[in-house]
Every structure is written in structure tokens, then in C-alpha cells.
Amino acid sequence: MIQASICTIGDEILIGQIVDTNSSRIATALEEAGIRVTRMLSIGDSRDEILDNLRNELTLNDIVITTGGLGPTKDDITKGVLAELSGSTGYVEHQGQLEKIREILHSRGLDMLESNRAQALVPERCDVIVNRKGTAPIMVFRFPEESFGATLYALPGVPFEAVGAIPSVMDDIRKHFLTENILHRNLMVFGIAESALSELIAPWEDALPEDMHLAYLPNPLTGIRLRLSIYGGSEEEDAARVDKEVEKLKKILGDKLYSEDDDTLEATVGRLLKTMGKTLSAAESCTGGEISHLITSVPGSSAYYLGSVTSYAISVKEKVLGVPSETIESFGVVSSEVAAAMAEGVRRVTGSDYAVSTTGLAGPDGDERNPVGTVWIGAAGPKGTKTVNKIFKNDRKRNIERFAASALDFLRLMILEDLNK
Amino acid sequence: MIQASICTIGDEILIGQIVDTNSSRIATALEEAGIRVTRMLSIGDSRDEILDNLRNELTLNDIVITTGGLGPTKDDITKGVLAELSGSTGYVEHQGQLEKIREILHSRGLDMLESNRAQALVPERCDVIVNRKGTAPIMVFRFPEESFGATLYALPGVPFEAVGAIPSVMDDIRKHFLTENILHRNLMVFGIAESALSELIAPWEDALPEDMHLAYLPNPLTGIRLRLSIYGGSEEEDAARVDKEVEKLKKILGDKLYSEDDDTLEATVGRLLKTMGKTLSAAESCTGGEISHLITSVPGSSAYYLGSVTSYAISVKEKVLGVPSETIESFGVVSSEVAAAMAEGVRRVTGSDYAVSTTGLAGPDGDERNPVGTVWIGAAGPKGTKTVNKIFKNDRKRNIERFAASALDFLRLMILEDLNK
Numbered sequence: 076m077i078q079a080s081i082c083t084i085g086d087e088i089l090i091g092q093i094v095d096t097n098s099s100r101i102a103t104a105l106e107e108a109g110i111r112v113t114r115m116l117s118i119g120d121s122r123d124e125i126l127d128n129l130r131n132e133l134t135l136n137d138i139v140i141t142t143g144g145l146g147p148t149k150d151d152i153t154k155g156v157l158a159e160l161s162g163s164t165g166y167v168e169h170q171g172q173l174e175k176i177r178e179i180l181h182s183r184g185l186d187m188l189e190s191n192r193a194q195a196l197v198p199e200r201c202d203v204i205v206n207r208k209g210t211a212p213i214m215v216f217r218f219p220e221e222s223f224g225a226t227l228y229a230l231p232g233v234p235f236e237a238v239g240a241i242p243s244v245m246d247d248i249r250k251h252f253l254t255e256n257i258l259h260r261n262l263m264v265f266g267i268a269e270s271a272l273s274e275l276i277a278p279w280e281d282a283l284p285e286d287m288h289l290a291y292l293p294n295p296l297t298g299i300r301l302r303l304s305i306y307g308g309s310e311e312e313d314a315a316r317v318d319k320e321v322e323k324l325k326k327i328l329g330d331k332l333y334s335e336d337d338d339t340l341e342a343t344v345g346r347l348l349k350t351m352g353k354t355l356s357a358a359e360s361c362t363g364g365e366i367s368h369l370i371t372s373v374p375g376s377s378a379y380y381l382g383s384v385t386s387y388a389i390s391v392k393e394k395v396l397g398v399p400s401e402t403i404e405s406f407g408v409v410s411s412e413v414a415a416a417m418a419e420g421v422r423r424v425t426g427s428d429y430a431v432s433t434t435g436l437a438g439p440d441g442d443e444r445n446p447v448g449t450v451w452i453g454a455a456g457p458k459g460t461k462t463v464n465k466i467f468k469n470d471r472k473r474n475i476e477r478f479a480a481s482a483l484d485f486l487r488l489m490i491l492e493d494l495n496k
Numbered sequence: 497m498i499q500a501s502i503c504t505i506g507d508e509i510l511i512g513q514i515v516d517t518n519s520s521r522i523a524t525a526l527e528e529a530g531i532r533v534t535r536m537l538s539i540g541d542s543r544d545e546i547l548d549n550l551r552n553e554l555t556l557n558d559i560v561i562t563t564g565g566l567g568p569t570k571d572d573i574t575k576g577v578l579a580e581l582s583g584s585t586g587y588v589e590h591q592g593q594l595e596k597i598r599e600i601l602h603s604r605g606l607d608m609l610e611s612n613r614a615q616a617l618v619p620e621r622c623d624v625i626v627n628r629k630g631t632a633p634i635m636v637f638r639f640p641e642e643s644f645g646a647t648l649y650a651l652p653g654v655p656f657e658a659v660g661a662i663p664s665v666m667d668d669i670r671k672h673f674l675t676e677n678i679l680h681r682n683l684m685v686f687g688i689a690e691s692a693l694s695e696l697i698a699p700w701e702d703a704l705p706e707d708m709h710l711a712y713l714p715n716p717l718t719g720i721r722l723r724l725s726i727y728g729g730s731e732e733e734d735a736a737r738v739d740k741e742v743e744k745l746k747k748i749l750g751d752k753l754y755s756e757d758d759d760t761l762e763a764t765v766g767r768l769l770k771t772m773g774k775t776l777s778a779a780e781s782c783t784g785g786e787i788s789h790l791i792t793s794v795p796g797s798s799a800y801y802l803g804s805v806t807s808y809a810i811s812v813k814e815k816v817l818g819v820p821s822e823t824i825e826s827f828g829v830v831s832s833e834v835a836a837a838m839a840e841g842v843r844r845v846t847g848s849d850y851a852v853s854t855t856g857l858a859g860p861d862g863d864e865r866n867p868v869g870t871v872w873i874g875a876a877g878p879k880g881t882k883t884v885n886k887i888f889k890n891d892r893k894r895n896i897e898r899f900a901a902s903a904l905d906f907l908r909l910m911i912l913e914d915l916n917k
Binding site for chain 2: 088089090091092093094095096098099100101102103104105106112113114115116117118119124128183235292294354356357359362363364365366367368369370371372374376377380381382383384385386387388390391394395424425426438439468469470471472473475
């Protein structure tokens with residue numbers, strides 16, 4: 076199995092100033108290509124530490140991917156150290172990257188400075204993948220058998236640029252390292268615990284052909300990603316065999332399956348609404364805007380999303396959403412009745428086809444009627460209104476996130492039911 | 497300088513399934529105590545790799561902090577490997593942790609299983625810090641001079657528990673490793689670029705006493721944290737000297753300083769509103785709920801926050817917020833006039849004292865009038881309405897975040913002006 080190591084370079088990570096999210100994204104891509112990540116490390120902007128660590132990682136692995144340390148400022152010494160490590164005695168100006176730098180600066184209305192131009196300089200002993208998302212080139216150092224017999228990819232540290240570089244880097248890796256085909260199918264599942272899911276699909280899983288492998292990849296916010304993989308063999312034939320198994324699994328999962336595209340719940344809801352040509356609104360109390368934020372994080376959501384009311388105060392529930400004060404008095408703010416009235420209220424006010432609502436206690440405190448972590452979710456649509464109650468045992472932040480995910484899933488199930496009728 | 501290494505154990509990180517946020521939180525605490533983090537690494541759940549890596553880190557550092565691998569499932573082998581590494585030949589049941597486990601299970605209405613009880617077992621050669629946030633104890637292995645002459649702290653991997661353990665771990669580190677006092681003062685600044693800030697405070701910075709050190713810790717969402725530190729000396733006297741310098745700096749920073757407590761903008765706005773006994777609402781278009789989400793992420797925000805309207809559709813701007821359709825037609829949706837009308841509209845509808853609004857283009861596309869990244873922000877209060885225009889050059893997600901942060905800061909400045917009148 077091909078082995079890889081991911082190495083983040085930069086003092087700002089070691090002092091805790093920023094969280095490294097690049098390594099995780101790179102690891103996902105490597106793992107999906109069947110490459111084993113043996114180690115991730117973060118080191119500082121120091122020549123000796125960069126040299127020592129990279130030599131060690133290059134000795135132990137086939138592939139080393141670094142991020143960071145390639146900016147135009149004087150702290151960023153990675154390029155010089157890589158020149159040294161590769162035995163390059165000079166730099167060459169890469170015309171393709173220079174053109175890209177010019178283009179990026181032009182689009183921002185800026186002139187090219189000497190420090191910008193210097194970013195197109197690369198050590199002579201490296202290949203370049205032009206960075207379409209930023210000014211620092213992606214450098215590829217192919218060390219021959221007699222030194223390390225390994226390849227180092229140097230990516231920029233800015234997350235937007237690092238993530239943007241992953242597809243080109245993976246293409247190069249596939250070309251130079253991988254002989255075997257791997258085929259994955261993702262099935263995104265929500266609303267069932269890992270243990271219950273495992274029990275539910277055990278008969279199917281036990282009967283899987285030996286060359287197919289199933290992985291459970293749970294995430295508290297997006298549910299469980301089931302990934303079915305097959306290694307080697309002819310691509311076309313494999314695809315047909317995997318598809319057959321996926322079809323069987325889909326029947327077992329039913330409406331617990333929400334996407335086959337490694338999608339989010341909010342993107343899935345958006346896709347369904349677009350298909351049907353219907354619109355959506357939201358009324359949020361305890362989720363405080365998180366549901367609306369998730370829905371609008373999907374590009375193009377303005378095609379189906381009309382808006383929301385965050386009714387944190389009772390007066391806003393009554394005045395803006397028209398929740399009757401008697402309903403609140405009789406049943407309490409955190410109740411099925413108020414969740415229903417909120418969903419119906421925002422649907423009426425915005426004129427949307429569907430509406431989702433939440434009312435609950437995210438924490439840190441509960442109230443006299445309900446423990447902390449309680450939520451009532453409402454969904455209203457052309458065929459009526461439904462509510463559901465959930466209780467989570469997390470801190471405020473995580474409770475808000477789980478309330479929002481559960482509400483999106485509840486809404487999805489209502490839309491799906493209407494679509495299938 | 498005391499040196500430390502942070503090591504995350506668990507396959508789920510190496511396959512990119514989760515992002516490691518624990519290391520960053522631990523690094524922040526270590527750095528603030530004047531301890532240098534030399535390296536962070538993530539390794540898999542494999543005996544050999546754990547042993548090899550920890551031996552190496554213990555040789556090179558004074559302190560090694562691990563997270564993860566301490567759960568009750570069979571993948572979690574860290575405890576056994578630590579027993580081996582420390583030469584422990586048996587386990588002892590830690591009564592304090594056992595009591596804590598019983599308490600946690602009881603609060604969740606669960607009985608104690610054998611696997612729960614086993615979590616209180618620790619290798620005989622370790623000290624225990626009782627974990628108040630979870631069931632896995634915090635284990636401290638003090639290796640004598642003749643083996644590594646270093647201390648290893650083993651923390652659980654669940655972020656809530658790992659972060660909860662940091663204060664106790666830092667107390668132990670202070671007791672055993674630190675002789676010198678360090679005193680920090682944080683000043684949070686927003687709305688000025690790092691280079692401009694550096695120029696603004698240069699005369700003050702150049703005149704700082706030699707034993708004081710200033711650090712710039714920029715963050716695109718919370719602005720720049722200026723940290724003034726003093727090492728060694730008598731605590732009381734130092735505090736007085738640092739305070740004197742902070743007072744001078746505050747005069748220079750003026751209203752660009754938003755907090756002295758390492759706070760967020762949303763918490764600062766909340767603090768100001770509480771002081772004045774005033775209320776707030778929001779009208780969001782391009783930020784889609786993010787401002788409301790940030791405001792309500794502060795515990796206790798229901799004391800001053802009434803709610804918001806996300807008016808993604810023009811019809812909601814007109815019908816719910818009462819923005820005149822002529823205003824939209826004459827000036828366009830992304831305009832000073834619409835931002836003002838939205839803020840005034842939500843203030844009227846909710847009856848709040850203050851209101852903040854956004855209308856803009858987060859991306860991926862601009863429109864015929866404005867480039868992508870354009871936002872108009874409005875703030876309305878008892879003394880009138882103001883608007884401001886900003887342009888950012890990020891992707892959709894980051895643009896939304898920066899729009900929201902800028903809106904909160906614009907609102908803060910309005911409230912501050914009223915407070916100081």
C-alpha cells in the first residue's frame with residue numbers, strides 16, 4: 076500500500092492561533108484513492124526543523140504533502156529549504172504561474188510588485204503544477220531512488236488555495252503511483268445510530284462479495300456516510316457489480332438514505348425543492364439563525380429559499396409569526412403546539428410552500444418544564460403540519476447544531492413524502 | 497525554554513474523517529504559559545506507532561500531551577500502550593474517577609456496565625487528574641531522568657472533554673515546570689489592517705520597556721488580538737507596569753479596541769446592550785442567518801436579543817420588513833437605501849432599540865450593478881440610521897463570515913457612540 080505523510084509548516088499553528096483544516100481535506104482525498112496516511116505533523120518556520128522532519132518523512136513514506144510557508148513574507152522560508160533539500164542550485168521563473176499571478180492581481184485592480192513576481196520563482200529541480208486559485212505555485216519534487224525514492228508536493232497554506240490544489244495533486248499522484256482502480260459509492264444516512272444501522276444492514280453486509288469493503292464514517296452533524304468500495308479489476312464490470320449491491324442497500328435503508336453524492340442535508344433539501352419547483356422558509360427560536368445560515372450556505376439557494384424569522388423573544392413569536400399568546404400560555408414556549416404555530420406562521424407570512432421551525436432549550440440551562448437539550452421541531456407544507464420532539468445531551472453549541480440538522484431532516488422527510496405521493 | 501509536543505491518537509483523524517481542534521486549544525494554553533510547542537502530530541491506533549512516536553517525542557521534549565485513544569471500545573489501545581511504556585505491570589482502580597463515572601451515568605439515567613467501570617482502571621505507575629467532564633481519567637506519567645526525564649499527559653479525545661481537561665493539566669504543568677511568572681494582557685482590535693495598526697502604534701511599541709513583549713495575533717473574523725506580555729519579576733509590580741502601558745495603548749486605539757477580555761464581537765455587543773438595558777434585532781439578506789446565529793451563540797443572549805428576519809426574497813423584504821418596492825427599484829437590492837430600510841423595518845417590527853442589517857452578494861456571482869463580495873450594512877438606533885459599504889474578495893463562505901463580523905462591528909460603534917454621549 077502506498078504510504079503518505081502530511082506536513083503543515085508554520086508557527087501560527089504551533090501557537091494555536093489557527094486550526095489546521097487543510098490536513099483533513101488532503102487526508103480524505105488520499106484515503107479515497109487507497110493511500111494510507113501514516114502520520115500528520117505540524118512544524119514551525121525553522122530551517123533545521125523543516126529539513127529534519129521532511130528528510131524523516133521522505134525516508135518513511137512514498138509521498139509527502141506539505142502545506143504552508145510559501146507566502147511572500149520573510150517568515151516563509153519553505154521554498155528556500157526545499158531548494159536546499161532537492162539540491163537545486165538556482166531558481167527559474169515559471170511562465171505559466173507568472174501569467175496566473177498577473178491575472179489574479181489584475182482582477183483585484185493591483186499592479187505586480189517585486190514580491191509578487193518572486194512567487195513565480197521555483198527551485199530548478201522541481202516540476203510545477205500551476206495554482207489556479209492563488210499566487211504561490213504548487214511545487215513537485217521527485218526524489219530519485221538513490222536519495223529518498225519519494226515525491227514531495229508543496230502546497231500553499233491558505234485553506235482556499237490548498238483545497239483548490241488537491242484535484243491537480245491527486246491527478247499527479249494517480250498518474251505516478253496508482254495502478255489499481257478503486258471505486259467508491261457513498262450513501263449518506265441520517266436519523267439512525269451507528270449500532271442500529273449496523274444491525275439493520277448486517278444480513279446485506281455479511282453477504283457482500285469478498286472484494287467489496289464497507290466503511291461506516293459517522294459525523295454528529297451530517298449523519299453516517301456508508302462507503303462501499305471495490306479494489307482492482309475492470310472499471311466497467313466493477314461499477315455494475317457495486318451498483319447492484321447499492322440498489323439492494325437502498326431498499327433496506329429506505330428514507331433514512333438522504334443522498335448518494337456525499338452531500339449535506341441542506342443541499343439535499345434544496346435539490347428536492349428545486350425538482351418540485353417549491354419554496355421554503357424557516358422560523359427559528361433555539362437554533363437562532365443556524366438553519367437559515369445552513370440553507371443559505373448552499374450556492375443558488377435564493378432560487379427556493381424565501382427567508383426566515385428568528386423569534387427569540389415571545390413578542391416576536393406573537394407579533395411577527397402570529398403565534399397565539401394562549402397557545403404559549405397553555406403549552407409553554409417549548410411545545411409541539413408552538414412549533415406547529417411557528418412553522419405555519421412563517422409559511423403564511425412569507426408565502427412559502429414549505430416551512431420548518433424549532434423551539435427548545437440549547438443550554439446552558441433548562442426551564443421548569445423541560446431539561447436542557449430539548450427541542451420541538453415543526454414542519455408545515457401544502458398537506459398539513461407535523462411536529463417531533465428530540466432531546467440531546469451536548470453543550471450549547473453542539474445542541475444548536477444537532478437541533479438544526481434534525482430539523483432539516485424532518486423537513487426533508489415531509490417533502491419526500493409529498494414528492495412520492 | 498520548556499518544550500512540549502502535542503500528539504493526537506486515532507485513525508479517524510488520519511483518514512480525514514474529523515478535524516483535530518484539540519491540539520490548537522492545547523497549544524494556545526501552552527504558549528500563553530511561555531512553553532514552546534515544537535511539534536504537533538497525529539498518529540494511528542497502532543501499538544508500534546504509538547510507542548515509536550511517543551518515545552521519540554519524550555526524548556526531544558519536556559512535556560508530551562496526548563489526546564484520544566482512551567474510549568471504552570477495542571480500537572482504543574492507548575491506555576495499554578502507556579502502561580507498557582511506563583513499565584506498569586498492573587492496573588489500579590481510581591476511586592475518584594469511578595465516583596465521577598457513576599455520577600455521569602446516573603445523570604443520564606444509565607446503569608454502570610463493566611466497560612464503564614474499566615475506564616476507572618489506570619496503569620499503576622501514573623498519577624490521575626479526575627476528569628470532571630467525562631468518564632476517561634486524565635493520566636499523568638512522570639518519567640524519571642534515567643528514562644526520558646519528561647512528563648506525559650494523556651487526555652481524552654472528545655473535544656468537550658479534552659478542552660475541559662486543559663485547566664487542570666496547566667495547573668499541574670505550572671506546579672512542576674514553571675518558575676517564572678508571565679503576565680498577559682489582551683486587547684482585541686477590529687476594523688484596521690495589521691500593517692496600518694503596526695504603523696499607528698509604532699511610537700508606543702518602540703518605547704516599551706525591554707522586558708515587555710507585544711504580539712500581533714490576527715484572525716480574519718475576530719480582528720487582531722494584541723497581546724502584551726511581561727516575563728519574570730514580582731507579580732504585583734509587573735501588573736501595575738503593564739497596566740500603565742495598556743492605558744497608553746487604549747488611548748491610541750480608541751474605538752478600534754473592542755474588548756480587553758479575548759472576547760468575540762458578538763459577546764462585546766451583548767455586554768454593551770446589557771449595560772444599557774437595550775434590545776437588538778437583525779435583518780439579514782446576504783448573511784442569511786449568520787449574524788443571528790453568532791448573536792445567539794452567546795449564552796444569555798435572550799436577555800437582549802429579540803430576533804431577526806432573514807429576507808432572502810425581495811417579497812419578504814417588502815412584506816415582512818416593509819421595504820418600499822420603489823426603494824428597491826430605484827437603488828437596487830444591494831444599496832445603502834435598502835440596508836437602511838431593512839434595519840429600520842426590523843427595528844419597527846420587533847420593537848427593538850437597535851437593529852443591524854446586511855444586503856449584498858456573497859458569491860459565487862455578482863450582479864449587473866455590483867461585484868461579488870459587495871455588502872451594504874445598516875444600523876438603526878434611537879438616534880437614527882447609518883449605513884456603510886464594504887467589499888471583500890473571498891469565497892462565499894468566508895464572505896458571509898466577514899460580512900457578519902463587519903456588521904457586528906458597525907453596530908458596536910453605533911451603540912458605543914450612544915453610550916458615550
